[in-house]
Amino acid sequence: MSLPEMEALSCRIPDPLKVKLDLPRYRTLMGYPCWNYFRATISGTRAYESGLEACLRLLTFAENHRDSLTKEEYEGHLQRLYLGILDMLDKLDRWEEYALVWDNLRSNTVLVLPQPRRPPSFGMEPFTLRDEGNLIYVHFLWHTAHRRCLIERKLAKLRAGKKLGNLLHSQQEELSDFEIRARWERVKQRMIYAEKVNDLIARVRTAQA
Numbered sequence: 001m002s003l004p005e006m007e008a009l010s011c012r013i014p015d016p017l018k019v020k021l022d023l024p025r026y027r028t029l030m031g032y033p034c035w036n037y038f039r040a041t042i043s044g045t046r047a048y049e050s051g052l053e054a055c056l057r058l059l060t061f062a063e064n065h066r067d068s069l070t071k072e073e074y075e076g077h078l079q080r081l082y083l084g085i086l087d088m089l090d091k092l093d094r095w096e097e098y099a100l101v102w103d104n105l106r107s108n109t110v111l112v113l114p115q116p117r118r119p120p121s122f123g124m125e126p127f128t129l130r131d132e133g134n135l136i137y138v139h140f141l142w143h144t145a146h147r148r149c150l151i152e153r154k155l156a157k158l159r160a161g162k163k164l165g166n167l168l169h170s171q172q173e174e175l176s177d178f179e180i181r182a183r184w185e186r187v188k189q190r191m192i193y194a195e196k197v198n199d200l201i202a203r204v205r206t207a208q209a
């Protein structure tokens with residue numbers, strides 16, 4: 001695929017910091033596969049500040065248009081955006097804010113993930129909000145609990161004045177413009193591959209119908 005074609009594909013992802021958001025654009029960005037591509041772009045280029053700003057803007061849009069979204073859309077989008085915000089704070093090494101946001105979400109939200117019953121070693125019991133036998137509904141932060149504990153250990157080292165060493169994430173300013181561009185090109189190649197796979201799956205399903 002040529003570079004212009006790759007650029008055209010990348011343009012299918014609305015930039016929440018540049019476009020005027022409306023419901024169609026919002027739904028496109030929050031849906032599959034655009035959300036995955038958006039997150040991959042942020043991580044691949046280490047654009048964590050922009051990613052955080054984008055998640056906050058999208059969260060504000062979701063709250064302001066709650067009545068225009070289905071319950072499933074609204075709650076699913078909130079989970080994605082809250083997790084996106086936590087991930088950006090983590091990558092920016094803003095640990096105090098991460099801990100504050102995580103604890104606030106844990107105490108003040110009841111967004112759930114349906115999960116099959118698992119052994120106690122999975123640590124789901126403290127996060128279980130509803131139990132229906134073989135299916136339980138856990139708080140959506142369950143699978144980030146290990147990260148919250150790790151952040152707390154980082155904070156303890158920081159407060160004790162210990163060297164942080166490799167506990168800090170690499171940031172975008174450490175990359176040259178060439179490196180950022182090269183990383184963006186790799187992300188676009190993955191997007192192109194995913195598009196091809198999606199098209200193939202769609203053709204197979206159509207043939208089997």
